[in-house]
Amino acid sequence: MTSLYDNLPPVEVGGRKLVGRVVFGLLILAAALLGIGSGLLLVYSTDLPQVTELEQFRPSSITELYDDQGRIIGSFALQRRMIGRYEDFPKFLRDAIISTEDKDFESHLGINFWRMGGAAFRDISSGSRAQGASTLTMQLSRNLFLSADRNFRRKVQEIMLSLQIERRFTKEQIFTMYCNQIYLGHGVYGFEAGSHFYFNKPAKDLTLDEAAILAGLPKAPNSYSPINSPERALRRRNLVINNMLEDGKITADQALKAKEAPIKLSFQSDPNSLAPNFVEDIRRYLEKKFGTDEVHEGGLRVYTTLDMDLQRTATQAVLDGLAAYERRHGWKGKLPNIVAAGDDLKTYEHPDWDNAQGAGSYVHALVTEVSPASATVKFGRFSAVLVPDDVKWTGHKSPQEILTVGDIAYIKVIALAGDRSKVSLEEDSGTEAALMAIDNATGDIKALVGGRDYEESKFNRATQALRQTGSSFKPYVYATAVDQVGISPDDTILDAPISFPTASGMYTPHNYDGKFEGTISLRRAIADSRNIPALKLAERVGIRNVIEMAHKFGVTSNIQPYLPIALGAAEITLIEQVAAYATFPNDGVRVTPRYITKVTDYNGRVLEENYPDVKDVISQQTARTMVEFLKEPILHGTAFAASAMKHPLGGKTGTTNDFTDAWFIGFSPSITCGVWVGFDEKKSLGAKETGAKAALPIWMDYMKVALKGKETEEFSGAPTPPPNTVAKKTAPAPAGPPPSDDAESH
Numbered sequence: 001m002t003s004l005y006d007n008l009p010p011v012e013v014g015g016r017k018l019v020g021r022v023v024f025g026l027l028i029l030a031a032a033l034l035g036i037g038s039g040l041l042l043v044y045s046t047d048l049p050q051v052t053e054l055e056q057f058r059p060s061s062i063t064e065l066y067d068d069q070g071r072i073i074g075s076f077a078l079q080r081r082m083i084g085r086y087e088d089f090p091k092f093l094r095d096a097i098i099s100t101e102d103k104d105f106e107s108h109l110g111i112n113f114w115r116m117g118g119a120a121f122r123d124i125s126s127g128s129r130a131q132g133a134s135t136l137t138m139q140l141s142r143n144l145f146l147s148a149d150r151n152f153r154r155k156v157q158e159i160m161l162s163l164q165i166e167r168r169f170t171k172e173q174i175f176t177m178y179c180n181q182i183y184l185g186h187g188v189y190g191f192e193a194g195s196h197f198y199f200n201k202p203a204k205d206l207t208l209d210e211a212a213i214l215a216g217l218p219k220a221p222n223s224y225s226p227i228n229s230p231e232r233a234l235r236r237r238n239l240v241i242n243n244m245l246e247d248g249k250i251t252a253d254q255a256l257k258a259k260e261a262p263i264k265l266s267f268q269s270d271p272n273s274l275a276p277n278f279v280e281d282i283r284r285y286l287e288k289k290f291g292t293d294e295v296h297e298g299g300l301r302v303y304t305t306l307d308m309d310l311q312r313t314a315t316q317a318v319l320d321g322l323a324a325y326e327r328r329h330g331w332k333g334k335l336p337n338i339v340a341a342g343d344d345l346k347t348y349e350h351p352d353w354d355n356a357q358g359a360g361s362y363v364h365a366l367v368t369e370v371s372p373a374s375a376t377v378k379f380g381r382f383s384a385v386l387v388p389d390d391v392k393w394t395g396h397k398s399p400q401e402i403l404t405v406g407d408i409a410y411i412k413v414i415a416l417a418g419d420r421s422k423v424s425l426e427e428d429s430g431t432e433a434a435l436m437a438i439d440n441a442t443g444d445i446k447a448l449v450g451g452r453d454y455e456e457s458k459f460n461r462a463t464q465a466l467r468q469t470g471s472s473f474k475p476y477v478y479a480t481a482v483d484q485v486g487i488s489p490d491d492t493i494l495d496a497p498i499s500f501p502t503a504s505g506m507y508t509p510h511n512y513d514g515k516f517e518g519t520i521s522l523r524r525a526i527a528d529s530r531n532i533p534a535l536k537l538a539e540r541v542g543i544r545n546v547i548e549m550a551h552k553f554g555v556t557s558n559i560q561p562y563l564p565i566a567l568g569a570a571e572i573t574l575i576e577q578v579a580a581y582a583t584f585p586n587d588g589v590r591v592t593p594r595y596i597t598k599v600t601d602y603n604g605r606v607l608e609e610n611y612p613d614v615k616d617v618i619s620q621q622t623a624r625t626m627v628e629f630l631k632e633p634i635l636h637g638t639a640f641a642a643s644a645m646k647h648p649l650g651g652k653t654g655t656t657n658d659f660t661d662a663w664f665i666g667f668s669p670s671i672t673c674g675v676w677v678g679f680d681e682k683k684s685l686g687a688k689e690t691g692a693k694a695a696l697p698i699w700m701d702y703m704k705v706a707l708k709g710k711e712t713e714e715f716s717g718a719p720t721p722p723p724n725t726v727a728k729k730t731a732p733a734p735a736g737p738p739p740s741d742d743a744e745s746h
Contacts, residue, residue: 061299061602062193063286065279067308068444068597074272074279076286078296084192084203086176092208093191094175095249096215100240102136103247105175109166111135111159137162139218140178184214185221185228198226200266208250209258212240226263234263273355275311277450277460278304282595290599290607299602305444305594310437313705314447318433318675319362321698322452323412325677326427329686331394331402338366339406350408351455353380359415362426362453367407375399377409377423384411384421391425399425428452430679433695434461434574435702436593437673440582442612443591446671447702459680466557466571467676470691471529472654472663473550473568475581478526478629480549481537483622488719489523489629493533500539500563507563509535512655526629527637529653531567538566552617553580554590568654574674581665582672584630584650587716588623590615624719630667638692639664642700647707648715651699653691658684662694669713671706675699 061081065074098105134142141161165174184194194214195203206214216224216236226233238259245255272279282302286295294300338348345368352363357380365377365384375386386399396402403409414422435449450460459465481487495517499506511531517524525533538546546566547559559570575593583590592613599608618626630650633639638653651666660682665674675695678685685694 063300065302067306071308076296079189080187080193081189082193086172093211096211099243099247100215105136136178143181182218184217185225209261212237216240276454278448301600303598307446310447314435314449314702317698317701318449323426332429335407337406361413364408365411367403372400375403382421383419384423433677435675436462436578440586443594462574467661468656469572470568470654470656472652474534476550477534477538477546477566480541480546482625484541491522492519495520495532523632527632529638534566574676577665578674583617584623584626585667587620588618590617655690659689662691664691664695664699669715
């Protein structure tokens, strides 16, 4: 019987040997490849970061500053980032990201081999490396641990890290980490920060079309930026919407409506621009205490004393007051011109334009067109036309007479409406002003303005500028006399010509108006800011004692013991003046100005907590007597304009030699506010620019708002009638150089 195999040709022994050799060779090759692969994996994994670090990982985040009502007034960061939770990202946004960046995110193990293979084939066939294949997990591992270099080593490490991440974390956790880490252009990291930056709203409030814009950014943030390339951003947004439609995440009707919606950006203004000097003071303090890295990367929460609304009021009051001063002194011109400086009209950007603009704001604008009848100015995204009526106050009939293309003009925004905005022409001749207001009971700084324009000058004139005080120094003289010899407002003094002996000869002072009133009450003497009575009181109590009193009030300047100091030749900062004056309505208790109430770390642990720092300076009797004295300038004297406010107030004007410094420091039972006006250099503000004229109107504009809701407040009480006191004999004033004829302050 024959077998089926009987007819097969015989197998040669040499053929079996050949097959065996091929198989053996393949096994050797496989072993070699396995060894090489294992070696590569070993090499590439030696310096591979530990994914376990992610369990404690927290991305660099913004340190935020809050006002006294919890509103953000500033921030510090190397990267603009706001940490969001999974539930903070709406479904529209989650679907848009997954449909665009990683359709199989929910099902893969960190790597999409089919996508990688397809991308590799297309890269090879096209001769480029433009086709990406990274999953969300791979993007996360690259952003967290690896460089942006595109090479084989990095790709292998990226895959290994992605596998580890997927094993250790849930999809929800991975997605949240990705959303907080990804770069979205313009220094913005993460979708929560991106939502605030581009649309000025939290991510949970995004609409479908807005979510699609953000979801389209990770691939090429700069190329698809709706700011830099709105047309490309629109096409990219619509592609994202189509992806969502194909994946069944949205309906055709939703897709159509979203694609028809125009791109409407609402940029988040720089919060630091509201109170830049205040924020800068806090930054320096925090960096000194906690270190630069912690301040800019640690996500601290800083609770400050500032009131956002009162800060806006203070800024507006200062700018309006300076504008009124400029108009009183006429048009000076001499505007800087960017064309003459070699800049391009089309590309020029002024630093002012980065700040939020609105009705009432002042900004530097670029003159782009000029004709006999008008001039067009540009400021950021807005433009406006100036007509003859807008320049009438300058004494010229047409804008063409004073403006040239390329000029940088100073304007006030009346109304914003794109290219039909309404503005008025103003002037910035270099005049500066500072304002500071504190809560009497706590010392909390409620408003602080350090100058006209922080972009032009970072110098803080409220805390750093030492300026002569003029007659605003006289309360230290009167307080010393009340404290030492028991003077009262109804005591009398002789306002008459007098000379004081000094080492350099006789010092013969005079009053501001050049007149002498004879015997007058001390009440009238301080109301009208008479110089002779102040000098007589200073001589009576001793100028050294007056200086010692000023130091007790918190004045730190080194003041030379010369009698003219009584008229305000001493240089003091505004912050010291304000804190000192608050002692009077506080019944003799001085409070240290306070910036910060509390600082916490990212997790809410309290790092610092501050309470009011108080110190008894003068007796209650002396303080209440000084309140009675300081009511007089407002009720009957140099600050009489403030009496129209119909509120319990006290305060003192101050004007220095040749009108170089104008002051008004005043208080209510609850608030003390100080204003200084002048040039940075010792330069005259102009004739008759006294504290009452230049500084008081700014103070009133602020206090009218700050006192709302406090209509029923009263000072704590009247002083008890002083007993009969015998004047103490004091040392005569030390000799010093007599001032020039115009050195008397007011």
